[in-house]
Amino acid sequence: MKLITKVKKLEGKKVLLRTDFNVPLGENGIISGDEAVRIERSLETIKFLKKEKAKVIIISHIGRDGNDSLRPIAEYLSKKIKLTFLKGHIQDFVHEHIEAMKPGDIVMLENLRQDEGEATNNSSFARGLSRLADIYVNDAFAVSHRRHASIVGVPKFLPSYSGILLDEEVAHLSKAIKKPKKPFLFILGGAKFETKLPLIKKYLKIADIVFVGGALQNNFFKADGKEIGKSLVDTKRYNLGSLIKTKKVILPKDVLVRDGESIRTVSVEEVSKNDTIVDIGPDSVKDLIEKIQTSKTVLWNGPLGLYEQGFTASTEAVAKALSKSKAMSIVGGGDTVVTIKKLKLEKKIGFVSTGGGAMLEYLEKGKLPGIEALQ
Secondary structure: OOEHHHOOOOOOOEEEEEOOOOOOOOHHHOOOHHHOHHHHHHHHHHHHHHHOOOEEEEEOOOOOOOOOOOHHHHHHHOOOOOOEEEOOOOOHHHHHHHHOOOOOOEEEEOOHHHOHHHHOOOHHHHHHHHOOOOEEEEOOHHHOOOOOHHHHHHHHOOOEEEOHHHHHHHHHHHHHHOOOOOOEEEEEOOOOHHHHHHHHHHHOOOOOEEEEOOOHHHHHHHHOOOOOEOOOOOOOOOOOHHHHHOOOEEOOOEEEEEEOOEEEEEEHHHOOOOOEEEEEOHHHHHHHHHHHHOOOEEEEEOOOOOHHHOOOHHHHHHHHHHHHOOOEEEEEOHHHHHHHHHOOOHHHOOEEOOOOHHHHHHHHHOOOHHHHHHO
């Protein structure tokens, strides 16, 4: 994988820069500073290309169905660097505007997913995008697990490079795969059990401890015959017997539960049929923090409670503990990253990944379609 900063004589070159600006839009399309991590992290590559006097053509997506516009993103970004928003992809007027660009100019095209050729990796759409530029740069790690036209299609037609952010992601996450310093603690939260189960199995061979929290823990509780009440759980059946028995897998011993308006802390054995588990309990948080303090590598993905419903206490406590740790720390997952941003701990954490699903897939397989396309 070749890094764009190693390329000489970029002046006047048209560079098609794939970023991931798929961030939540708040009321009236206003972007919260806590949610803008992916935008902020791509600025280094954009500013580098501008400094080298390349003609920068930014492409990205927002939302799943293509109904949203990238205009609010362009407006947010234009407060930090001068650019022009073009409401289109490969239309004639887009070509005309790009041909009129001067070295150092920056344009952003409309949401790629407004064209169905993006998600289907349509070769004609990929070739159409490639005709806009001389060079392709992928700085969108968070979507590099998708086989989309702008990720794996365009590199077939242009000299292709990694952006600064993509290169950093690969360099840091590789450390957690190859030779992490021991003791190695892996903290896994959130939901999507089917996606994360292969990770648990893989990292039992690499990590010293795998702590399972969030909605993931409920699957283990249920498999172990414990009551989980109305808690979120995967409906599929998994054979977790061997994982429950291993001493490497650590589950919370107390949890925060909600029953109507009542919220209380109970041991795992005391959960009732009317309860919903909403967070891990204070004793479990204390135990986890002690494990962080004695670890040399900590890898963390996913919140430990129902974050979107306001149950953030354990996630925030662990983030603060990690910021004070001397361990090499790597953190990823949307809500986890938002927590770190909100608490202003970015500079106190070893590396904060912009990837959610991409991070998980890279940690499991050691590769991504978007990265392979560059090689």
